[in-house]
Amino acid sequence: MSAIRRTRAALLTVPLVATGLLGSTAAAAPAGAASSHSPASLTCQGQGVDPDARVRYRTETVVHAPLHRIWKLQTDVARWPSWQPGITDVKRLDHGPFRAGSAFRWTTPIPPNPQTPATSLEITSTVEQLKQGSCIRWTGPALGTGLRIDGVHVWKFTKVRGGVRVTTEETHTGAVVDANEDAARAILREGLEKWLRDLKSAAESGRC
Numbered sequence: 001m002s003a004i005r006r007t008r009a010a011l012l013t014v015p016l017v018a019t020g021l022l023g024s025t026a027a028a029a030p031a032g033a034a035s036s037h038s039p040a041s042l043t044c045q046g047q048g049v050d051p052d053a054r055v056r057y058r059t060e061t062v063v064h065a066p067l068h069r070i071w072k073l074q075t076d077v078a079r080w081p082s083w084q085p086g087i088t089d090v091k092r093l094d095h096g097p098f099r100a101g102s103a104f105r106w107t108t109p110i111p112p113n114p115q116t117p118a119t120s121l122e123i124t125s126t127v128e129q130l131k132q133g134s135c136i137r138w139t140g141p142a143l144g145t146g147l148r149i150d151g152v153h154v155w156k157f158t159k160v161r162g163g164v165r166v167t168t169e170e171t172h173t174g175a176v177v178d179a180n181e182d183a184a185r186a187i188l189r190e191g192l193e194k195w196l197r198d199l200k201s202a203a204e205s206g207r208c
C-alpha cells in the first residue's frame with residue numbers, strides 16, 4: 001500500500017491536530033456545519049496555523065449547549081474516546097489543568113486493506129496557546145508506518161444566541177500530503193467535519 005493511500009485511510013478516521021492554511025480550493029462543508037473561508041486565518045492569542053502549509057481547511061458549526069459543557073468535552077482529552085468513536089486511546093503526558101504546555105498522545109485505527117493489516121496512527125499533541133473558554137492552539141506530529149504528518153490546529157469558541165459557534169482551522173505538512181494536496185485536503189475536511197458533528201452530538205445530548 002502506498003504512503004498516500006495509508007494516509008488517506010488514517011485521516012478518514014480522525015483529523016490530526018495540526019496546521020491551518022486557508023485553501024481557496026477547500027470543499028464546501030456538508031449541511032449542519034457551515035464552512036467559513038475568511039481571508040484571515042484563525043488565531044489563538046495571536047498565533048495561527050502554518051502560513052506556509054498548502055493543505056488547510058476551516059469550518060464551523062453552532063452547538064446548542066452551554067459553553068462550559070463544550071469546553072469540558074474538548075479539553076478533557078482522556079475522555080475523547082467516550083464520544084469520538086474514531087479515537088481508541090488518549091494519554092495525558094502532564095498533570096493538572098489543561099493549559100498551555102499540556103501534552104497528550106492519542107491513537108486512531110487504520111483499517112485493514114488488501115496490502116496491509118490493520119494498524120494505528122499515533123499523534124502527539126502539545127498545547128501552545130490557550131485562553132480559557134475562548135480558544136486553543138495545539139501542534140504535533142502524527143506517525144504511522146511509512147508516514148509522518150505535522151499539523152497545527154486552532155479552535156475558537158464564541159457565544160451566540162442559543163449556543164456557541166465552534167470554529168476550527170487546521171493545516172497539514174509533510175511529503176505524503178504535499179504529494180497529493182487535493183486528496184489530503186479532502187481527507188482533512190472529512191476529519192474536521194466529523195469532529196464537529198461528534199462534538200455537537202455529545203454536547204447537545206448532555207454527555208460529558
